[in-house]
Amino acid sequence: MVAYVKNNFLLVLIVVLLLFVVSSYAKISTKVTTSEIRGICTHRDVNASFCYEFMKSSPQIATLDISDLAKFLINYDFQKTLDLMKHFQSLTNRTTDRSSRDSYKLCSELFSLGIHSLEIAFKALATNDYDTLNRTVGNMSDYAEDCGSELSSVIKPIPQLLKGVSIVQNVSDIFLVILECFLRKEKTLC
Numbered sequence: 578m579v580a581y582v583k584n585n586f587l588l589v590l591i592v593v594l595l596l597f598v599v600s601s602y603a604k605i606s607t608k609v610t611t612s613e614i615r616g617i618c619t620h621r622d623v624n625a626s627f628c629y630e631f632m633k634s635s636p637q638i639a640t641l642d643i644s645d646l647a648k649f650l651i652n653y654d655f656q657k658t659l660d661l662m663k664h665f666q667s668l669t670n671r672t673t674d675r676s677s678r679d680s681y682k683l684c685s686e687l688f689s690l691g692i693h694s695l696e697i698a699f700k701a702l703a704t705n706d707y708d709t710l711n712r713t714v715g716n717m718s719d720y721a722e723d724c725g726s727e728l729s730s731v732i733k734p735i736p737q738l739l740k741g742v743s744i745v746q747n748v749s750d751i752f753l754v755i756l757e758c759f760l761r762k763e764k765t766l767c
């Protein structure tokens with residue numbers, strides 16, 4: 578009887594260990610693959626060179642599965658958007674040239690709308706609300722694009738600022754491709 582219990586205990590232990598190994602293996606196998614990255618970065622809506630650089634920019638990215646990658650992109654966008662909004666606000670206050678000041682003010686308003694959109698996007702990601710994600714992140718991309726063209730009329734454009742704005746736009750566009758090509762079940766746009 579004691580031997581039986583011991584054996585049983587051993588069996589349970591083995592099953593538990595096996596389950597652990599299988600589940601961690603399953604996790605490894607869902608990491609985003611090189612061919613998935615290629616699929617994302619060569620999509621017509623994405624700037625390929627930017628996309629490949631971005632995917633290499635953080636070692637964390639290689640450890641993520643596709644839905645965590647989507648979350649990573651929104652997080653990244655959110656941080657950048659917040660920084661840019663603050664930067665535009667302070668430029669608005671400091672700039673004396675009327676026309677440049679108006680451009681900065683518009684950008685600060687666009688990025689403020691963007692923060693609101695991305696906050697909604699975070700919630701939509703948690704509930705797999707893909708239509709809301711498409712709309713909110715699509716809006717973010719549009720806001721960044723509008724700000725970018727607005728900045729072209731500024732007298733002394735700040736290169737870092739222009740770059741930051743285009744990063745937000747490009748990261749949003751990568752997110753939208755992941756959404757339509759990987760997260761959505763019916764892939765009408767891929």
Ligand SMILES: *[C@@H]1O[C@H](CO)[C@@H](O)[C@H](O)[C@H]1NC(C)=O
Nearest residue numbers: 623624627740741743744747
């Ligand atoms: C984002 O993509 C646009 C359009 O392809 C490109 O002109 C721009 O340089 C890219 N931004 C960055 C930071 O690479």
Ligand SMILES: *[C@@H]1O[C@H](CO)[C@@H](O)[C@H](O)[C@H]1NC(C)=O
Nearest residue numbers: 623624625626627628630747
């Ligand atoms: C993609 O972005 C890079 C800068 O990162 C730019 O040099 C290049 O022209 C862009 N490609 C396209 C097709 O717009």
Ligand SMILES: *[C@@H]1O[C@H](CO)[C@@H](O)[C@H](O)[C@H]1NC(C)=O
Nearest residue numbers: 663664665666667668669670
């Ligand atoms: C800019 O000015 C406004 C109103 O004068 C003020 O509320 C805001 O805190 C200022 N922002 C920055 C970043 O200086």
Ligand SMILES: *[C@@H]1O[C@H](CO)[C@@H](O)[C@H](O)[C@H]1NC(C)=O
Nearest residue numbers: 708711712715716757765766
């Ligand atoms: C996502 O939004 C774009 C417009 O921003 C629209 O053209 C497209 O049809 C939308 N995708 C889906 C699947 O609804």
Ligand SMILES: *[C@@H]1O[C@H](CO)[C@@H](O)[C@H](O)[C@H]1NC(C)=O
Nearest residue numbers: 690693694712713715716717
């Ligand atoms: C988002 O974009 C849609 C059009 O694609 C527009 O109707 C809507 O007002 C925008 N939302 C915000 C908060 O700007």
